[in-house]
Amino acid sequence: MGNNAIFLPTVAMAALTFVVWLRMYMTRIGQMKRERIHPQSVATSAQATAKLTDSRAADNFRNLFELPVLFYLAIAVAAQAGLVTATVLVLAWLFVALRIAHSWIQCTYNKVMHRFYVYCAGGTVLWILWAVLGYGLLRA
16 A cells, blocks of 8 residues: 555545635625625625525535544544554545535535435544544554
C-alpha cells in the first residue's frame, strides 16, 4: 500500500468542499445580481437569511466543516501512527462517497429524509473508522 494512499480521500474531500464553495458563490452572486441586492445588505447571517432565498449550498458548505473535521483528523492519526490498512482506506473512501452523496442531495433536490439517511450512514462510517484507529492505538 503506497504511503500517500491515505491522503487521497482528503484530497477528494477538499475537492468536494471546493465544488460546493463554487456553487454557493455562483448561487449567491446570481441572486444578488438578479434581484439587485447590495452586498452590504447581506453582511450578517441574519441579513443573508432574510434576503438570500436559496441557502442549500451555503448550508452544505457549513456542514462540510462539521463531521469532516473529525475525518481529516482521523486520516492524520492513521498516517502518523502507522495504522493505514486496507480497512482504514475503505472506510475513508466510503465516508467521502457518502459525503459526496449528502452534498449532492442537499445542493439539488434536498429531500430531508434522503439526506438524513446518507448523513447517518456517513457518521456511522466515521465512528467505525475512529473505533478501528482507537483499537489500533491501544494495541500498539
